[in-house]
Amino acid sequence: MVERSELDNGNKLCMQCGMCCTGRVFDRVEVTDPGNITYLENAGFKLEKDDKGNPHFSLPCVAHRSNCCAVYENRPSVCAKFRCNLLERYLAGEIGFDLAIKIVEECKQLASELEKIEYYGATPQEKIVSARLSELHKKILEENNPGLRRAYAAVAIRAFALNKTIEANFKRAGKGASASTPASA
Ligand code: SF4
Ligand code: SF4
Helix, strand or coil: CCCCCCCCCCHHHHHCCCHHHCCCCCCEEECCCHHHHHHHHHCCCCCEECCCCCEEEECCCCCEECCEECCHHHCCHHHHHCCCHHHHHHHCCCCCHHHHHHHHHHHHHHHHHHHHCCCCCCCCCCCCHHHHHHHHHHHHHHCCCHHHHHHHHHHHHHHHHHHHHHHHHCCCCCCCCCCCCCCCC
């Protein structure tokens, strides 16, 4: 059992992570509390409705600044309730803080390397890794561009590693990639 301060309820880990607010894990957050809509709009959130009329906003989140949530007290309940696998394992004492942070840093490093690669970096930032990889693949099929093919190889290696780590650590069973539920940061 990993020893952990009783006061540390996971905020320490989330404040050094923020992956679920960046758009790298999920692509949107559903706003299920109607009373929160006006507050969020006034705070600069662009709310859209899906085909069932449910409001949501796209990630990366406009309120995610320096790994903190700028609307913490009024964040959507979906955000407040979300715990990724990594956080659950940390809170259960199954994994220590240093290892949890190492996993977070490895993900951030891979994501940062990906975003510097030409073509990948040019795809829309709000798309999660797998969607951006599919978009690149589609471009390859459509364009006869050797530079694009070379970039795809560099992207694919990192994207597959990143996706594997994200699936294992930051998603939870039953959560789809488009039904986003980021955590408090
Ligand atoms: S819930 Fe998980 S992904 Fe979100 S900030 Fe906390 S540790 Fe990171
Ligand atoms: S917790 Fe929710 S509202 Fe706050 S920064 Fe993350 S996605 Fe945005």
